[in-house]
Amino acid sequence: MTRQARGSGPVAIGTTSVEARADAGNVGEEPEDAGPRAQPSQLRRRLGRADLRAVPEARRALRELLRHWGKPGRSEIAELLTSELVTNALVHTDREALLTATVGPDGLRVEVRDFVAGRPRPRVPAAQDGTHGRGLLLVQSLASAWGVLPHGVGKSVWFELDAEAA
Structure with missing residues (x-):
């Protein structure tokens, strides 16, 4: 189950689309009547195959x-x-x-969908692994919730963060 803004379709590789209420200003700005009924803002970005330059661009x-x-x-x-x-x-x-980030009244949901079978699992990295193998442990530790959703082809790994958590 994913939450997406209506009308958000795929965008070209390396481009970003951010959707918000029609009366919202720049990306990230809240509409004047922002509150519990404010519609979510959304970021969608296609990530090129094995292109690690996409990591800082996504950030x-x-x-x-x-x-x-x-x-x-x-x-x-x-x-x-x-x-x-x-x-x-x-x-x-x-x-x-495909990266999708949705900001709504309850917080943030980020999903990264790939098109390869196989379910990622957190693992305890060996000492000789250095800094490798800790990503899902960080997600598990810091996210309000996280999980993996299987799709017909591939899966989405997602996390949610509450905006107000300490």
Whole structure:
């Protein structure tokens, strides 16, 4: 189950689309009547096959989307977790992926969909692994919720962050 803004379709590789209410200003700005009924803002980005340059680009796009979101430190956590999911999709598959980030009244949901079978699982990395193998452990530790949704072809790895959590 995913939450998406209506009318959001795929965008060309390397481009970003951000959807918000028609009366909203720039990316990340809240509409004047923002509140519990405010519609979500959304970022969608296609990630090129094995193109690790997409990781900092995804972080920058997410940072722009989250400019005025959440308590201090929440957007930085979102950037870190998004980087982990994007990196995993690009390193562990040989296909493109799709990043979707949706900001709504309840918080943020980020999904990275790939088109390869196989379910990722957190693992305890061996000491000799250095900094490798810790991405899903970070997601598991820092996200309000996370999971894997199977699709007909591939899966989405997702996490949610509450904007107001400490």
